[in-house]
Amino acid sequence: MAKFKPAPGLEEKLALMLAPAVQRIARQVEIEAKRLAPPTKTWVTVGDDKVRPTHVNAQGQVVPGNLRFELDSMQWDIEHRGVGAHTYMLQPGDRSSRAIANLKNCRCSMHRDPDGIARHINTGQPVVTGKKVTVTVSVQAPKVVEAEVGTVYPGGLVAEGTFFMSRAAALVAARA
Ligand SMILES: [Zn+2]
Structure with missing residues (x-):
């Protein structure tokens, strides 16, 4: 069986073509994360x-x-x-x-x-590195990692995570 060999530079061109689509998906993750973020x-x-x-x-x-x-x-x-x-x-x-x-x-x-975390959620610009497209949805707010995954305080008091970022990503992935 012949092995498909992309023309030189084709994968890089594809990556550039796909960048806007990848960013649209990332924007959907941002929208869902803003909806799911805790206050x-x-x-x-x-x-x-x-x-x-x-x-x-x-x-x-x-x-x-x-x-x-x-x-x-x-x-x-x-x-x-x-x-x-x-x-x-x-x-x-x-x-x-x-x-x-x-x-x-x-x-x-x-x-x-209600928007205390949501307003800090952002989608970056697509970064094309060779044949790879990366778009980052980020959130920078105090204790945002604990907001996502939860924490345990001294004395065994448990704060459940809200998993707003991972749930947002899962929701959008399920649509694809
Ligand atoms: Zn007081």
Whole structure:
């Protein structure tokens, strides 16, 4: 059987021709990833002089919606509740953090931003290297890897991953 041998330079030409199609696919991945991306949440104190220092330090902290805020622990919680140096809360007043002192009389709130991660998702320009076409869909945001795959906090508190990037890629691949 004859072996097909592409004309010299043909594969390179094909790669250039395919580049726009590859980019259209990448753009679809970007659109799905933006739809599937978790929101971000921001810790907000009331900002007066009665806010406890551990919450003053948390003011403005931004984390993906599936993750926990990291606060300094209060001494009582360290001694009586077995928490470590940090207390991990899904939102202000979160009892699943196992803290008590760090929750008591808390007046803090949480601001949710549905596009907090989505707005950082971008599709790059196609890069043609020889016979290869590469288009990168990227996202640069705080703790974005943990937003994707999840994490485990001290004390065994588990944050499930949202897998928004891999789900987006799988959805688009299934259409092809
Ligand atoms: Zn508070």
